[in-house]
Structures are given as C-alpha cells and as structure tokens.
Amino acid sequence: MFKPVTHVLFDMDGLLLNTEDLYTVGFQKVASRFGKEFTFELKSKIMGQQSKEFAGTIIDDLGLPLTVDEFLSETRAIFDELFPQCQIMPGVEKLIRHLHDHNVGIGLATSSSKESYDLKTVNHQKLFDLFPCKTWGTSDPDVKKGKPFPDIFFVAANKFPDKPAPEKCLVFEDSINGVKAARAAGMQVVMVPDPRLDRARATEATLILDSVADFKPELFGLPPYKN
Known part of the structure; x- marks a missing residue:
C-alpha cells in the first residue's frame, strides 16, 4: 500500500x-x-x-x-x-530528531515568507536548525505558484544534494491544498488535518493521522522508532 x-x-x-x-x-x-x-x-x-x-x-x-x-x-x-x-505540535520533535539522527534527508516546504518563518521559529531554533534544506514559498522566486500547485515540492526536493525522484519523497501536510500539491508533484503524502476537517474531502492523501505522534516510519521504509 x-x-x-x-x-x-x-x-x-x-x-x-x-x-x-x-x-x-x-x-x-x-x-x-x-x-x-x-x-x-x-x-x-x-x-x-x-x-x-x-x-x-x-x-x-x-x-x-x-x-x-x-x-x-x-x-x-x-x-x-x-x-x-507559537508551540511545536505533538510528536514533531521526536520524528524530526529521529530522521535526522538516522541520516534521512529532511526538508522544510512552507508557503510562509522568510520573514514570517523567522518570527515563528524564534523560540524553536534548535529544532529547525536540523533541516539542512528549507524552502519559503512566498519568498522563493522559483516557487511560481502556491499550493495546490506542485511548485514548492519540486523546488524543495531539488535542494537535496542527491536530488531524489518525486516517488522517493514523502510529504507531511495538514491542508487539502498541500495534499493536492504533493500528489501533483508525484509524491506520497501523510496528512494530519485539523479535527474539524471532513476527511471525506481528503481522498488524495496517502495516509491520514490524528497526530504526527501516531506516525510509524517503517510503513514507508524509514528506520523505526526504538521501543
């Protein structure tokens, strides 16, 4: 699956x-x-x-x-x-540190501007410093159109030194526009939506979870968490 x-x-x-x-x-x-x-x-x-x-x-x-x-x-x-x-969402720090520690390529693909990003992460620098590749959609001239267009995910994936194929990239998103953008880019996408969202509207998501804390990396061939 x-x-x-x-x-x-x-x-x-x-x-x-x-x-x-x-x-x-x-x-x-x-x-x-x-x-x-x-x-x-x-x-x-x-x-x-x-x-x-x-x-x-x-x-x-x-x-x-x-x-x-x-x-x-x-x-x-x-x-x-x-x-x-702002605060870090549940399960996020554990997952990012886990992937970083296992040398899995991780990147940020946010529609925010660089200025907005700086405000949001001012108290979370240690965590966001773990991302070697960052793409700020509003500030990046290579991102011509925002989500649901796939531009940002093509640009973000291309920033990895080994430039992985789209099918080798997994996207984490919370919005329908983000899911559509990831799928349009040819990538699998884990959606963690707002509880108010009608999940019937998110048919393109590869997997829908209540929280990042519920994610099992091994489902996508990634190193599993240690018990």
Whole structure:
C-alpha cells in the first residue's frame, strides 16, 4: 500500500507549529472590524496559499474594503506579536530528531515568507536548525505558484544534494491544498488535518493521522522508532 521513501518534506503551519490557530485569530481580528466572520470553510480554502494569494481570497470572500497590501500590512502587525508565541505540535520533535539522527534527508516546504518563518521559529531554533534544506514559498522566486500547485515540492526536493525522484519523497501536510500539491508533484503524502476537517474531502492523501505522534516510519521504509 505504501512505497518506501528516502527523503521527507514537511509543511510548517498547522503541521510542525500551531500557527494555523494564530492565523485564525489574526484574520478574525481584521474581519471583525467590518462585521465579518473568518469561517473554517474559508480557512480551509486558503491553507497552503502564498501571502498575496490568501489575502486576495479573504478580501474577495468577505467583501473587505481593503487592498491586498493593506490587508497584509494590517495582519503583519498582528502576527508580529502572535507568531513568537507559537508551540511545536505533538510528536514533531521526536520524528524530526529521529530522521535526522538516522541520516534521512529532511526538508522544510512552507508557503510562509522568510520573514514570517523567522518570527515563528524564534523560540524553536534548535529544532529547525536540523533541516539542512528549507524552502519559503512566498519568498522563493522559483516557487511560481502556491499550493495546490506542485511548485514548492519540486523546488524543495531539488535542494537535496542527491536530488531524489518525486516517488522517493514523502510529504507531511495538514491542508487539502498541500495534499493536492504533493500528489501533483508525484509524491506520497501523510496528512494530519485539523479535527474539524471532513476527511471525506481528503481522498488524495496517502495516509491520514490524528497526530504526527501516531506516525510509524517503517510503513514507508524509514528506520523505526526504538521501543
């Protein structure tokens, strides 16, 4: 059912860090000024998109009287305070350190900008320093389109020195857009979705888990955890 892999790519927001909760707080704060609600349905639509993409989607869906630049400027001020408070999700540190210790190629493939990444990881540097390869979709000119397009995963995989074939890469994602992007890139994908997501909508995921803590590396030919 699952094919063995040699490299693993990780999304960040909502998967490694609980920043999706913080995004919701920030977007709702702006929406509330205009009597609007930032719903989970809208959240599901934008997850994985680059900054200007999600800003445009939110503005259009909620009918906000703001330009993309105005929306991003306003939310950036909010997130400057919120992002440094983010926490690592359950099971994440164990898995990343395990793969690193066993010399498995690991890479970060986040739609976030480099500036946003720096805010989110300021208190988690030791963990994120374990990633030798990082791709920030919003900041990387080689990532032409955000998720659900596969650009970011092709770019991220190409940063590994041995440039593995797509079928040798396993992706960890929390969003439907991310799953679609990974599958479009020809990669297997483990999805760890928000509990509110209707899993019937995630038919393209190779495997769906409640938590990264539930992952068994040996299912994909990776070194198993020691008991």
